[in-house]
Amino acid sequence: MKVCVVTLGCKVNSYESEIIIEHFKDKNYEIVDKYINADIFVINTCTVTNTAGSKSKKIIRDVKRDNPKAILVVCGCLAQEKQENLNSLNIDILIGNKNKSKIVELVEDFLKSHKPYIKFEDMQKVEFEDMQVQKFSTHTRAFLKIQDGCNNYCSYCIIPYLRGALRCKKFAKAIEEAKILAEASHQEIVLTGIHTGTYQDDGYDLVDLINQMSKIPTLKRIRISSIEVLEITDKFLQMLKDNPKVCDHLHIPLQSGSNKILKLMNRRYTKEKYKQIIKKIRTIRPNISITTDLIVGFPFEDEELFEETYKFCQEMKFSKIHVFPFSSKNGTKAAGMSNHVPNIIKKQRVQKILKLSKELEEEYYQKFYHQEVEVLIEKASDDYSTGHTSNYINIKILKKLKPNTFYKLVIDKVCQSNVHAHLIDCKIKN
Secondary structure, rough: EEEEEEEEOHHHHHHHHHHHHHHHHHHHOOEOOOOOOOOOOEEOOOOOHHHHHHHHHHHHHHHHHOOOOOEEEEEHHHHHHHHHHHHHHHEEEEEEOOHHHHHHHHHHHHHHOOOOEEEEOOOOOOOOOOOOOOOOOOOOOOOOOOOOOOOOOOOOOOOOHOOOEEOOHHHHHHHHHHHHHHOOOOEEEEEOOOOOHHEEEOEEEEEHHHHHHHHOOOOOOEEEEEEEEEHOOEEEEEEHHHHEEEEEEEEEOOOOHHHHHHHHHHOOOHHHHHHHHHHHHHHHHHOOEEEEEEEEEOOOOHHHHHHHHHHHHHHHHHOOEEEEOOOOOOOOOOOOOOOOHHHHHHHHHHHHHHHHHHHHHHHHHOOOOOOOOEEEEEEEEEOOOEEEEEOOOOOEEEEOOOOOOOEEEEEEHHHHHHEEEEEEEEEOOO
């Protein structure tokens, strides 16, 4: 039977979908990419914003309409949030954020009984659902989920309610999985979670985990998907200084450059504290790429407060800004706030930040013009190859190179976000 797994949202979902795919492959199902002619569809949904939720629901409806005889499995955050609303869509197997690792078993039970399966767990009471990926079939780099859930309860965020409380993978199991992925020829591993920087197990923290992973000889890079600014401790900074396997790129969400808005968001830092920690990072690694997330149009964000955020982003010299208009989610504290910003103003602010992001991105890339860089090739065709540097610059080379291989290149062209390079010589870095 043919199976199509559709993944929406974050890297945690991508990791969990890879588990689902592996389990189907182990039972000799055929994995297909397209939305047509599959016998089984698994839709791993997202609802972090209203737009993401609407997209997830549209895909569910489209798949159901176009493949009426297929078995439809829906899981993930939208399912967890909209349990009752989705019941009317005649979904065969409907679960939330628990038991994704058991989807193949649920499908095979359904094939025997033909009885719909709907079950949701109380996410505040579940333990870490241990999973282990053997190899990522669609990526050069591999994701490793080390953590789930969040205890922060930012006033705009629905995720703690849908993913549950903070919980972590066992230290020994995380190291074991990292070794398996490295043995499967993954030279870069991305540590991911809902709140990755909070990792802890039996006295070990994220720094301990990274330092232990770094002892795996064939593992060349360790990348952190995202980390909160207050989790960048002196211990973390020392690791950043001493450990060359840690990528020269950190994604550190800001969300707002206004202390008033940060307080309303229940973010537990000020812009001054954020700036202080970024300065420490850049003292250790002057050329590091620091990217961020930003929410504009939060309740009470008037023009003056937005300009404060805009100027702070200019000052911070981020290499990329992922910007989102505030999306009111029922069940969050922010949904009940007054002084909501009109959608048209949110859109204008998004566009202004996007323009700034492109300017800052090009400014950052220009620093490496005519510089030697090391690139891990991810995709290759007859005409060109692409890959990323440690500091997450996407490089294009007009030459067919060997995927999953490191090359030394020189950047010779920067045009907005398009960066081109050429080989120094034909030597491959082992």
